[in-house]
Amino acid sequence: xxxxxxxxxxxxxxxxxxxxxxxxxxxxxxxxxxxxxxxxxxxxxxxxxxxxxxxxxxxxxxxxxxxxxxxxxxxxxxxxxxxxxxxxxxxxxxxxxxxxxxxxxxxxxxxxxxxxxxxxxxxxxxxxxxxxxxxxxxxxxxxxxxxxxxxxxxxxxxxxxxxxxxxxxxxxxxxxxxxxxxxxxxxxxxxxxxxxxxxxxxxxxxxxxxxxxxxxxxxxxxxxxxxxxxxxxxxxxxxxxxxxxxxxxxxxxxxxxxxxxxxxxxxxxxxxxxxxxxxxxxxxxxxxxxxxxxxxxxxxxxxxxxxxxxxxxxxxxxxxxx
Amino acid sequence: xxxxxxxxxxxxxxxxxxxxxxxxxxxxxxxxxxxxxxxxxxxxxxxxxxxxxxxxxxxxxxxxxxxxxxxxxxxxxxxxxxxxxxxxxxxxxxxxxxxxxxxxxxxxxxxxxxxxxxxxxxxxxxxxxxxxxxxxxxxxxxxxxxxxxxxxxxxxxxxxxxxxxxxxxxxxxxxxxxxxxxxxxxxxxxxxxxxxxxxxxxxxxxxxxxxxxxxxxxxxxxxxxxxxxxxxxxxxxxxxxxxxxxxxxxxxxxxxxxxxxxxxxxxxxxxxxxxxxxxxxxxxxxxxxxxxxxxxxxxxxxxxxxxxxxxxxxxxxxx
Numbered sequence: 001x002x003x004x005x006x007x008x009x010x011x012x013x014x015x016x017x018x019x020x021x022x023x024x025x026x027x028x029x030x031x032x033x034x035x036x037x038x039x040x041x042x043x044x045x046x047x048x049x050x051x052x053x054x055x056x057x058x059x060x061x062x063x064x065x066x067x068x069x070x071x072x073x074x075x076x077x078x079x080x081x082x083x084x085x086x087x088x089x090x091x092x093x094x095x096x097x098x099x100x101x102x103x104x105x106x107x108x109x110x111x112x113x114x115x116x117x118x119x120x121x122x123x124x125x126x127x128x129x130x131x132x133x134x135x136x137x138x139x140x141x142x143x144x145x146x147x148x149x150x151x152x153x154x155x156x157x158x159x160x161x162x163x164x165x166x167x168x169x170x171x172x173x174x175x176x177x178x179x180x181x182x183x184x185x186x187x188x189x190x191x192x193x194x195x196x197x198x199x200x201x202x203x204x205x206x207x208x209x210x211x212x213x214x215x216x217x218x219x220x221x222x223x224x225x226x227x228x229x230x231x232x233x234x235x236x237x238x239x240x241x242x243x244x245x246x247x248x249x250x251x252x253x254x255x256x257x258x259x260x261x262x263x264x265x266x267x268x269x270x271x272x273x274x275x276x277x278x279x280x281x282x283x284x285x286x287x288x289x290x291x292x293x294x295x296x297x298x299x300x301x302x303x304x305x306x307x308x309x310x311x312x313x314x315x316x317x318x319x320x321x322x
Numbered sequence: 323x324x325x326x327x328x329x330x331x332x333x334x335x336x337x338x339x340x341x342x343x344x345x346x347x348x349x350x351x352x353x354x355x356x357x358x359x360x361x362x363x364x365x366x367x368x369x370x371x372x373x374x375x376x377x378x379x380x381x382x383x384x385x386x387x388x389x390x391x392x393x394x395x396x397x398x399x400x401x402x403x404x405x406x407x408x409x410x411x412x413x414x415x416x417x418x419x420x421x422x423x424x425x426x427x428x429x430x431x432x433x434x435x436x437x438x439x440x441x442x443x444x445x446x447x448x449x450x451x452x453x454x455x456x457x458x459x460x461x462x463x464x465x466x467x468x469x470x471x472x473x474x475x476x477x478x479x480x481x482x483x484x485x486x487x488x489x490x491x492x493x494x495x496x497x498x499x500x501x502x503x504x505x506x507x508x509x510x511x512x513x514x515x516x517x518x519x520x521x522x523x524x525x526x527x528x529x530x531x532x533x534x535x536x537x538x539x540x541x542x543x544x545x546x547x548x549x550x551x552x553x554x555x556x557x558x559x560x561x562x563x564x565x566x567x568x569x570x571x572x573x574x575x576x577x578x579x580x581x582x583x584x585x586x587x588x589x590x591x592x593x594x595x596x597x598x599x600x601x602x603x604x605x606x607x608x609x610x611x612x613x614x615x616x617x618x619x620x621x622x623x624x625x626x627x628x629x630x631x632x633x634x635x636x637x638x639x640x641x
Contacts (some may be wrong), residue, residue, distance in 0.1 A: 152578030279472030
């Protein structure tokens with residue numbers, strides 16, 4: 001277990017083994033996969049969904065070579081069939097192709113916005129937590145002020161300021177989740193700061209950047225990884241919610257949320273698949289990421305595990321087997 | 323207790339001031355100017371520079387930002403959030419007509435979520451690893467993954483196709499026609515509360531499992547108390563504190579949800595007002611709603627903190 005807790009082991013099972021000698025890495029990876037399947041079958045299903053989602057996003061051009069905006073007026077509002085697996089929309093565009101390209105869009109937005117948010121969280125959290133004193137107090141009051149606004153309302157207002165568009169949405173989502181996540185990083189920094197080796201490092205005259213990099217940052221990595229996996233799904237949901245309201249990524253981009261938006265509402269009564277398919281894609285993706293993220297967290301970092309075990313049954317048995 | 327309450331209330335002030343700066347600045351940075359929009363929609367004006375300057379002056383938008391901010395803040399403190407740029411109705415009045423819809427939706431959703439989440443959570447915990455537990459947990463996993471705007475869209479679309487039924491949206495006053503009123507709000511509130519109930523269920527289950535393994539629970543079993551008493555009186559009360567915290571965290575999320583649900587079911591609440599204001603770049607309305615939701619969230623969090631004292635006698639506010 002101690003092996004698995006190492007910060008490097010967590011971020012992506014696939015990324016780490018590259019740097020290690022071949023026989024050892026395979027053993028560790030396979031062992032991890034076996035544990036995943038045996039202890040967390042739902043997590044394994046989630047992982048499979050994540051892999052499929054990634055592959056769909058990467059090979060979108062191969063799977064649906066005609067692109068997401070091939071308008072074909074003759075075939076408008078066709079129900080699902082052998083030619084059009086998921087039917088067509090009011091412009092005759094293949095819904096399957098739009099879902100496939102929508103996966104790519106979701107992945108790009110999710111990774112870009114989450115990475116940005118983690119960088120912002122780490123910067124604010126580490127600086128505020130390590131500086132302490134008045135700086136910390138001031139920064140935290142701003143974070144308080146920011147946090148009392150509901151997410152979607154900040155998003156709506158901010159997007160209305162920046163205008164709709166993929167990069168604007170990524171920027172706003174990154175900022176929103178970044179500020180919110182800084183609390184968690186700050187908490188970890190406050191705890192790490194009090195370690196004896198940090199005091200020792202300061203006593204021997206180590207510079208602040210050196211202390212931050214070598215002594216504080218490694219302690220902050222585990223919560224950041226957990227934050228990363230939980231944020232991915234949240235970002236996908238937030239983006240689709242914005243696009244649903246018509247304030248996110250503008251058409252004709254194949255955002256899953258945008259495909260469900262009120263603009264297409266009147267067509268959905270004739271063509272219910274237009275309402276069902278994009279939401280299904282979104283639900284499956286979010287489900288997969290959530291399950292995989294939970295399983296990763298439980299397997300990699302036992303400290304984060306929620307309560308469990310079969311204590312009630314045992315207590316009951318002891319109390320007379322009711 | 324009273325002293326604690328007052329101190330907490332005072333502590334809200336700096337946060338609220340910072341929040342007001344954020345709200346004011348963010349909204350004033352809008353690039354697509356409200357002036358352009360107003361000029362382009364006004365057929366009589368030719369959109370010349372003179373017209374523009376005149377309008378800018380009339381709306382008070384030509385002065386430096388900080389002057390505008392302090393004037394606005396002074397007015398806000400007197401309860402005057404300014405008037406809508408388009409309709410010339412005071413923002414507070416406009417919000418006051420919309421707020422009840424949003425609040426009823428939110429409160430009803432919260433109640434439904436608690437009514438579903440807490441009992442299923444308890445059941446899941448005391449019957450761990452049984453069929454009921456598995457069904458409850460599967461439901462919560464599903465409810466967490468399904469976005470509320472999809473669920474809402476399906477509820478509007480599918481019954482309309484199958485049975486020609488669509489959710490009513492003629493709002494009756496609650497105190498005059500409670501049943502007709504609830505008919506409008508029940509389905510939207512249920513959809514809004516679905517994911518919340520899943521979160522509450524998971525938290526209740528985890529905390530119950532945690533609490534039920536404590537020594538005093540074993541003592542209670544040994545005393546020969548009934549399971550119902552042990553679970554509800556000794557277990558639930560101790561398990562509820564994190565659930566209450568969760569409710570506090572969920573309030574801003576509920577506000578976010580109402581924007582979407584109001585849009586789907588065409589309910590004339592604050593979310594609808596906000597979306598209209600964003601489209602029209604109606605600064606005073608946007609800042610007003612922004613600040614009022616922020617204030618409401620802060621007050622709810624204060625209430626949640628006060629609830630701890632009631633639930634957990636270990637928490638005292640006197641010191």
